[in-house]
Amino acid sequence: MLSKEEILSFLEEIPDPEIPVISIVELGVVRDVLPSGKNIEVIITPTYSGCPAMKQMEDDVRKKLKEKGFEEIKITTTYSPPWTTDWLSEEAKLKLQKYGIAPPEESTTDKSFLTGKHKAITCPRCKSKNTVMISQFGSTACKALYQCKDCLEAFDYFKCI
Amino acid sequence: MTKQEALFNYTLRLADNSLILAQRLCEWTSKGPFLEEDLALTNISLDIFGRAKSLLEYAARVEGKGRTEDTLAFFRNDRQFTNNLICEQENGDYAKTMVRQAMIDCFDLMLYTELSKSKDETIAGIAAKSIKEITYHKRHSFSWVDRFGNGTEESKTRAQNALNELWRFSGEFFETDEAEQLLLKEGISVDVKAFKEKWEKEMVALFEKAGLTLPENTFMQTGGRKGIHTEHLAYLLAEMQALPRMYPDAKW
DSSP, rough: OOOHHHHHHHHSSOOOOSSSBBHHHHTTOEEEEEEEEEEEEEOOSSSTTTTTTTHHHHHHHHHHHHHHOSSSSSEEEEEESSSGGGGHHHHHHHHHHHHTOOOOSSGGGGGGGTTTTOOOOTTTTTOSSSSEEEEEEEESSEEEEEEEETTTEEEEEEEEO | HHHHHHHEEEHHHHHHHHHHHHHHHHHTTTTTSHHHHHHHHHHHHHHHHHHHHEEEEEEEHHEEEESHHHHHHSOGGGOHHHHHHHHOOOOSSSHHHHHHHHHHHHHHHHHHHHTOSSSSSSHHHHHHHHHHHHHHHHHHHHHHHHHHSSSSSHHHHHHHHHHHHHHHGGGGGGGGOHHHHHHHHTTSSSGGGGGGHHHHHHHHHHHHHHOOOSSSSOOOOOOOGTTOOOOOOHHHHHEEEEEEEHHHHHHO
């Protein structure tokens, strides 16, 4: 029988549908895999309640596990504990930055998210900290829109929740 | 009323409040005052739709009669919806949409913070997830009320008109019913009356900061819980439900 680690490595091959440089495992959406012979249960959690990519991720998980020989695949959604950007690994954050998305710069434990006081966000292109928020909401639920005042490029910031 | 019936009614009402508000907000899609606000409202609407979906799924599971989140959303008539009247009010201008949102965000944040301690694990889980999102929404709506109130004469007048029109729907937030009372004893629902004063204080502080005044001697509207709605809900449902009712086999 396959180990959890092996199964997770299969799921590592599934990119996030909106941000293809990181996998759904790195994103923290896959919470657990519970294999039992030829059957398996996968526990996932949504990044945002209304994330429209969840259905796509479920379909991708099913397809991948079918390819790997599993027969009955059950996908269960859990809301607890709620997803947080703290689950993104340093490696994943670096990948985001290379892709042009500024990774979350704060930890949710410092509460700056709640008070609205942000640390300076680094421009993913020119690394300047001279940036300004254009919009609290961006192209997807998980991002806000910023602009760099040095290179003048607008960029997405992965909101810290 | 059994505990199961109470839990179904209670969860469905939480879902209805989210679903109807989300549908209203998405009416702004492509019509926002500028691009960033268009994106903001679409995102906020999406979060609230997500919450509605989770709650509807759970309500359907609790009921256990084969209904799904889709049949609950699309195949009930206006009299069977139990959302608060404020959620179904028309968007009006942007000041009205934002005053409505600020009132609801402030209430929802208190409600879901309490619900995250519910003894019902599913409700507690959905609530814990929602807190983060509502916090973000509230920052947005509060900042707009402040901006409108302290903006031009025109924006202030519009925000004041919105407040005059919407305040009469705030009494409904703090009503309770049999289902809620029953679940309160079980540690599942929360006592909304316990944070009424706190909510009013926060609202008054926001409106004072924005230079707006609360209307006096307001007669509080009621009826949502009993399925007695303002005329606006039926029109909203007609649009929201048209496709699945015309093509019941449609899949998406």
